[in-house]
Every structure is written in structure tokens, then in C-alpha cells.
Amino acid sequence: MLFHAGLALTFLKHLRLFLDPVPRALALLESMDRAFFQGVPGLGASSLLLAASLFILLVRRLANARLRCLSLPGDYLPLLLLMGLAGTGLAMRCLSMGDCTQAKLFLSGLLHLAPLPESGLGPAFFTHLALASALFAILPFSKLVHPFAILFSPTRNLPCNTRERRRSNPWMQPAKFLTYAAYEDRFRTELAQAGLPLETPEQKKSGGQA
Amino acid sequence: MKTKLPTPEELLAGMQPAPTRHWLDSPPDFAKAPFCHSARKDTMAQLGMPHPHDWNPADEDWKLPENWEEIIYNGLKKRLARHRSLRVFLESCVRCGACADKCHFYLGTGDPRNMPVLRAELLRSVYRRHFTLAGRLLGKAAGARTLNKNIIREWFCYAYQCSECRRCSLFCPLGIDTAELTAIVRELLCELGLATGWIMEPVLNCERTGNHIGLKPHTIKELIDFLCDDIETITGIRISPPINEKGHEILFIAPSGDIFADPGIYTFMGYLMLFHELGLDYTLSTYASEGGNFGSFISFETAQKLNAKLFAEAGRLNAGWILGGECGHMWRVINQYMDTFNGPAPKNMRTSVSPVTGTVFRHASSTKMLHIAEFTADLVRHGKLSLRPERNSHLITTFHDSCNPARSMGLLEEPREVLRAVCPHFVEMPEGTIREQTFCCGSGAGLNAEEIMELRLRGGYPRGSALRHVQLTRQVNHMACICALDRAALPAVADYWAPGVTVSGLHELVGNALAMKGEIPRTTDLRQEELPCPDTAPEEERNHA
Numbered sequence: 001m002l003f004h005a006g007l008a009l010t011f012l013k014h015l016r017l018f019l020d021p022v023p024r025a026l027a028l029l030e031s032m033d034r035a036f037f038q039g040v041p042g043l044g045a046s047s048l049l050l051a052a053s054l055f056i057l058l059v060r061r062l063a064n065a066r067l068r069c070l071s072l073p074g075d076y077l078p079l080l081l082l083m084g085l086a087g088t089g090l091a092m093r094c095l096s097m098g099d100c101t102q103a104k105l106f107l108s109g110l111l112h113l114a115p116l117p118e119s120g121l122g123p124a125f126f127t128h129l130a131l132a133s134a135l136f137a138i139l140p141f142s143k144l145v146h147p148f149a150i151l152f153s154p155t156r157n158l159p160c161n162t163r164e165r166r167r168s169n170p171w172m173q174p175a176k177f178l179t180y181a182a183y184e185d186r187f188r189t190e191l192a193q194a195g196l197p198l199e200t201p202e203q204k205k206s207g208g209q210a
Numbered sequence: 211m212k213t214k215l216p217t218p219e220e221l222l223a224g225m226q227p228a229p230t231r232h233w234l235d236s237p238p239d240f241a242k243a244p245f246c247h248s249a250r251k252d253t254m255a256q257l258g259m260p261h262p263h264d265w266n267p268a269d270e271d272w273k274l275p276e277n278w279e280e281i282i283y284n285g286l287k288k289r290l291a292r293h294r295s296l297r298v299f300l301e302s303c304v305r306c307g308a309c310a311d312k313c314h315f316y317l318g319t320g321d322p323r324n325m326p327v328l329r330a331e332l333l334r335s336v337y338r339r340h341f342t343l344a345g346r347l348l349g350k351a352a353g354a355r356t357l358n359k360n361i362i363r364e365w366f367c368y369a370y371q372c373s374e375c376r377r378c379s380l381f382c383p384l385g386i387d388t389a390e391l392t393a394i395v396r397e398l399l400c401e402l403g404l405a406t407g408w409i410m411e412p413v414l415n416c417e418r419t420g421n422h423i424g425l426k427p428h429t430i431k432e433l434i435d436f437l438c439d440d441i442e443t444i445t446g447i448r449i450s451p452p453i454n455e456k457g458h459e460i461l462f463i464a465p466s467g468d469i470f471a472d473p474g475i476y477t478f479m480g481y482l483m484l485f486h487e488l489g490l491d492y493t494l495s496t497y498a499s500e501g502g503n504f505g506s507f508i509s510f511e512t513a514q515k516l517n518a519k520l521f522a523e524a525g526r527l528n529a530g531w532i533l534g535g536e537c538g539h540m541w542r543v544i545n546q547y548m549d550t551f552n553g554p555a556p557k558n559m560r561t562s563v564s565p566v567t568g569t570v571f572r573h574a575s576s577t578k579m580l581h582i583a584e585f586t587a588d589l590v591r592h593g594k595l596s597l598r599p600e601r602n603s604h605l606i607t608t609f610h611d612s613c614n615p616a617r618s619m620g621l622l623e624e625p626r627e628v629l630r631a632v633c634p635h636f637v638e639m640p641e642g643t644i645r646e647q648t649f650c651c652g653s654g655a656g657l658n659a660e661e662i663m664e665l666r667l668r669g670g671y672p673r674g675s676a677l678r679h680v681q682l683t684r685q686v687n688h689m690a691c692i693c694a695l696d697r698a699a700l701p702a703v704a705d706y707w708a709p710g711v712t713v714s715g716l717h718e719l720v721g722n723a724l725a726m727k728g729e730i731p732r733t734t735d736l737r738q739e740e741l742p743c744p745d746t747a748p749e750e751e752r753n754h755a
Binding site for chain 2: 060064066067068069070071072073074075143146149150153154155156162163164165166167168169171172175176177178179180183186187190191193195196197199
């Protein structure tokens, strides 16, 4: 949960690099995010949240024997990519004070397929960009598409009213089962013996004893 | 044949330690695996199951058909096309581990393959290798494995260490229901002719005689007469329940265990006494003498076949609606599948209406089948029952939510309402072990076999611990439940983990408390054990007044 909140906030904050003019709501979000960290340039609650939660997720996967024994490379890769992203992102904001305006110019150049020559964007920025591209590249093939499963999961999107409303099943054939008539034929003597009502009059082969 | 069981301490000490290696690198040890006996060849053949053959799970060679790989591949392909749930559940797991420690079999064995996520990965890994691009290209790095005979053994081993209780699905953020994957694996194994005797024998019985135990009509009549004799001894009232009679308002169907096995029979006596006291217009049936459905542990088609006689009999007997007894998987089938399998209900059927209170049970307006706990809870709510809960006053009872009624139907409040009305002392087990988070008895979904008793006790460990807790802290000495399998399995679990706690069905307690018109003062309960607070004799009562 913490991780998802951190990721969502960070993602929203990145929108300012792509939108012009920056929407009011985004600016408000930004100022709220930084409200508690006035003294530290660049740092925001969302950054801390994201970095800490990623760290916890990785440690949990490595330290818990149960989880370690079932984790696949596909579970670590997105975590490591995101950690790389968060690391370079934090480095830009806190250490080298990456130039937002320059980054925005450069990215909009890329987006309009008319790249501008970069000026003053350090290696941290390009590592960050490369990792982000990698993340989006593996997105459709990796487990990161899992949120969509929630939408398709029958346990999540169907109401439990199966006694109230009938659903038909296209592949189910009508059942072939022991009918009562066959049952009565099989147990005619026993049914008669117990004095239970019979559907059809007694047949000759059963001996006629009631 | 019966081997001596380890003590609880030995059992817990024998728990597997935390895994140190990745599961793909540590093959399971089948030598110690808790295999059920295999189904006999002629049983499978008579049921028309594919590839019937003689085999033994302990052997190296399971005598699979020549083209077994093809059968599995095509079988999985067919089911992927059929079930959206299967596609979603095979794709969507992110191995977050939320389900890992929620399975009673994992908690009881410590075997990592009993973590729901890993149980699912057993199938998922094969699916990845044969049905996804990443699995084909990356192989083990993508968690994929090529199908081999050892995987078939592994499937058999772990699909039959899952009681399909669905507790794990409750904790999965993506809603993955491992029980459905277990069901698919069991279906696939069945296509290779692999099944357990404990499931297939009752299925065959049910197909031939109408019930799992194989009771013929006159035997059913005799057994019910015996129970009525007992009721007469206890209450002085003679009941003769209608059987196979046409034109009654209600067809009553219980799990067949309830007319045959202790302590289910006392629950059945409770049903009969309740119906008699209400003057209910009902009939029993020797043909539809089984509400339970062992077919549901094997395949959809088998479940459908065994379930079909319920609607058919209601149609033949011209019954208005069906009332169902206390059973677990029976109600999973009725609640989730019956209408789709064999519906719509016959034309003569109407939405269930309580003839006593007039309540219309609209939530069952399509299946027209009502759970007896819903029916009785409605009576209690309307104050229609004359009860003497003091007859149950020596019991400090708790309630075990049976997996299927609790998780698949949401039947949580009704049995509690009834229980509070008939028992003066009711105590809940700790949060997280009751209601929809209830723990399984450890023997559900066809695992009630004697030969795997140790596994069943391990599976019952979480339930047993919760029970032990309230036994020690709240002096609980009784546990009520609404499932025939629970009634068969929990006495052993209670004896083992919480000795001194007795187990009964809900309606046994109702039968005990029910004050019947014209009854003699009761001195014993339905088990014919002395009541600590017997009814006072009529003269004494008059004197008191």
C-alpha cells in the first residue's frame, strides 16, 4: 500500500515535465508533498515513501525464507529497476539539483520527435531516462500488468447471487444420470419391501411380492 | 492396518523447517508423501472415467497412458478456453506471499509446496512452459518447467493436500482462488486415470444407489425407523416421516452421512423433530438421498451428474421447493453450480416460502433451495419455536464455521442466531479463525480418508489450536458445526488437539432444546446421555407454579 501510494504520487509529480502549463492541482500537490521538508531542497514525502517501501519490499523478499524460495527473476527485476529509478531520481533532486527546465525542454524535444541538444543534464538524468524506458519496455510482459487482473478476476467482479439468478454455461451438456425410472427398476423389490410408493406397477420379473 | 499416530508434540516437532533452496531446485520427497489409496480399476471403468487402470501411488511407475503428455496438454488447452478464471489465475499471480501462511495444510506441515502460491505454481510453471512465449524462451528463469512424470506425481501429491477451502483466496489481493486451480489439476489427473479410492467409491455408490454410502431404499427406511425409535424413547413421541411421497410442499435432502454415521444421526433426529413440531408438509426421498457431492472433488461433469437428481426428484414428486440439510461442499455445489448445471428448476417449483412465518426467501428465488440454518434462523427470529435452552446448559459451546457455507455462501449469522437461541453459553473462537476467515477441519474435499490421518490432523492443527485456546481460557467443551464432513472429521481433530471437546451438528442442539407438544419430561439428550439438568416432572412443575 505504502509503495503504491508513493509510486502514484511520484508518477503524478513527473507529469509536470510533460504538461505545459503545469495544472494548478499538480502545483498544489507538489507544495503539499514538500510541506514537511522545507529545509531540505528537493526532498518530498513521496520520494521518501517510495524509496523506503521499495527497500522494504526487497528486504522482505530476500529475508523471508518462504518468499525467497518461490521468488523468480521476474519478481526482482521490476524491484531493482524501480530502485535504480528512485535512486537516480533522488540523486538529481537532492545532490546535483538537476535542472528541471532543461529536462523539460529536452523531453518535449524527444516527444515531438525533434530532439534538442542537451545542455547541463548530468549522467544521473540519462541513467534515469534509460531505466524508465526499460521499465516501460518490459511493462506489458512483466508482472507489472497485474493491476488489470483485478478487473478480470471472477472472484472480484461477479456478485454472489447464484441462487437468485441463473447463469447458463455454453459448454455444459445436459447431465446423463441415473433417472428415477432406472432407479425404481433397479430397486423395485427393495422399495416394495419397505412399503414405499412405486411409480409404475410392479413388473413380472420382480416376483410380484410386496 | 491402523498405524499408531504420533503425539501432538511429536507431530509439531516433525514440521518441515523453513525452506533454504528455491523450490525449483528442491524436488519433493515422495517416499514420505501422504498419498491416498488409488481408485480401483473397475470403479473407474464403471464410472466411464478415461484410462481406468490398476496403479499404486507408492510405486515408481504409475502406468500412465502412452500419450499422457498430449492428454495433459490438450486437457489444459481445453480448460483454458473454457474458464476465464483459469486464464486469469494462471497469469496474474505476483508472488506477493500474502497467501503463504494462510493455508491450514502449510501451517500444519511446513511443506513449502503447501503454500497456496506454490501449489498454484506447480500448474502455473507447466502452463508457462507450454503456453506462454516468455516461458518457452526463458525456461526456468521465467519459472517454467517442461512437463514430466515427476510433475504428475507432484500434482497428485499436492492437489490432494488441498481441501479446496478457499481461505487463501480471501487474502489474495488479486482474488486468485487456488481451490479452482486444485480442481483443474484434479480434473487433468482424472483424464490420466489417476484418482483416489476415497472419492471414487462414494461417487460410484451415488451414481448406483443415489447416495455416497450405497444405502438401498429399504435400508434407508430402516435406518430412519431406528432414529424414530430413539426419538420415541427420548421424547415419547412417534414420528413417521413421509418417504418418496408425492405432492408435499417441501422435499428435504440431507447429506447421507447424517442418516448413517455418528454423530450426524443426532443432527438428523433434530431435523425430524423440528419438522414434526412445526407440522411441516415435507417428504424425504430415497432416490435423492444424497445432498453431498463427491463428484465436485473430481470434475464439473461428475458433479453435474450427481447433482441432477435433486431437481429431477423435486419435479417428479411435485414438490414446491427443496430444503437442504447441514452440509459443506453440498452447499458449495448448490449455491454456485446447481442452477447452471441442471437448472432452471422444474416448473412445479416455487420460491421458498416458510409455511410457518410466511417469509419469502428471495435470495434463493432461482434455485428454490433453502439451507436449513436459514429456515430455522427465520423461525427463531419470529419466535415460532418453543425452546428449553437449559437442556443444553451443561455445554459451553463454540461454533466452527464450515468453509463452504461461510466462504462460498456467506452463511455466518444464521447458524449463530440459532445457536444463541438453543444454547445458554456460546463463546466465539478468536478473530481470524472464524466467520469467513474460518480454518478448515483439514479433511474436506475428499481427504477424509483413514490412510492419511496424520495429514488430516496436521491440517486440523490451526482449527485445533483455536479450539484449544477457548477450551483453556473460556472452558469451552463443545463445538457445533453445519457440515457433515466436519461432523465426521472434527471429533478426531478435537480429540487430538483439544481433548474433551465434543462435536455436533447445529440441529442436534435444536432437537435437544426443542420443547415438543405432548412430550414426556426428558432425562437424556439425543445421544441418550443423562441430562445434567433433566426436565422437571409435570407434577413438580405444577407445584412450582
